[in-house]
Amino acid sequence: MxxxxxxxxxxxxxxxxxxxxxxxxxxxxxxxxxxxxxxxxxxxxxxxxxxxxxxxxxxxxxxxxxxxxxxxxxxxxxCEQCHAIKTAIEAAQGTGASNHPDWLRPSAIPLTIVCGPPCAGKTTYVEQNAKPGDITIDLDALARKIDPSYRQWEGMLEGALLNSAIRARNELLGSLSRLKRGNAWFIVSAPTQAERNWWQDHLCGNTHLIDPGADECKRRAIQRGTPNAVKGIDEWHRRARQQWQPKGKAQTFTEQGRVVW
Structure with missing residues (x-):
């Protein structure tokens, strides 16, 4: 709910x-x-x-x-984020949101696409480099804003919450082509080079991969008290070795719930 x-x-x-x-x-x-x-x-x-x-x-x-x-x-x-969330909820009519919408257009402002496995330090990197007024697009942050009871790695991001979060993310990504000032940061797991290329081809901007290695990510997961993230880390590295094709509708899990798209 x-x-x-x-x-x-x-x-x-x-x-x-x-x-x-x-x-x-x-x-x-x-x-x-x-x-x-x-x-x-x-x-x-x-x-x-x-x-x-x-x-x-x-x-x-x-x-x-x-x-x-x-x-x-x-x-x-x-704010732009809250408006995207409300629009996403209004648009949700039981159909799955698109993980990789083809209608996305290049960002009109400088964009950095930050990729990597769970616990790699993606959010920390953005927090350290973003400036006041920059826009950050992160699926899990959007899920928490939609439902404050959602906790990272304490369960699966699925169903209506996942659908609304992806729609809100897509709304924000779509808005980048209309912005005139500031910078944007897009946090996405994207384990394969093919997926990173897909995001860059559609949104332009630069991709920045953060991967300190599976062992270090797992150490951080345990240290942070989120042992469930260990499975997500293994899944990310497994998928990094596979071929990738754009997915249509939202999957049951996200980075926080075992499967990373």
Whole structure:
């Protein structure tokens, strides 16, 4: 069950096309967007979790397509990540999200794709090199934001949570082609060179592989109190020796639950 972000749109009556026609465009839309962000400069969803994050997107609480209004009472300002999560949950209709969506376009800002096995130090590397305002895209971090009860390596990331997390990740990856400032960091296991090439071909940017070796990763896993990660480390190195082809729909497990795609 997803306990964090919830979307409860009002069902549209049969034949209704929603209220997309209410959306302001052009200069009027830009002025409205600026006014709303000034009125709510911090992300509302982050604030609920005790976080302070600048808002970047005025979001319709009930989407226009589902009958929501364009009044300020139906607006909440969110950060890019929270907006991607909400959009992903709204888009989830029981179908599996794509692990490797072909519609991705090259990032418009500098992007580093950080790859490697569990406990290799990918997150630490990004934290040490990212600057304020940079965007970090990490599947497990998104899962924790969607469902705060999710704990890394304490179970499997699967079902509705996995589906929503992958959709949110894809939303964020897709947004990179529209950004104008900052840098982006994408954390993904990608055990094979073929998969790393796939991500680089679609998103451009640079790939950075971190692999201190299986023994060192396992030592870190035990030291951190996450012995379940040991199986994930073995799985990553096993898959690194295999041929790779893009997967379509989301698999049952992610890096945190035995199987690494």
């Amino acid at each position: 997803i306990t964090g972000f919830q979307s409860n749109p009002v069902p549209k009556p049969k034949g209704e096309q929603g209220n997309e026609h209410l959306r302001k465009r052009g200069r009027a839309g830009m002025a409205q967007r600026k006014r709303r962000l000034q009125a709510e400069p911090l992300c509302r969803h982050c604030a609920v979790q005790g976080l302070t994050t600048p808002s970047t997107v005025p979001d319709h609480i009930i989407p226009l397509k589902d009958g929501g209004t364009d009044d300020d009472t139906n607006i909440q300002c969110l």
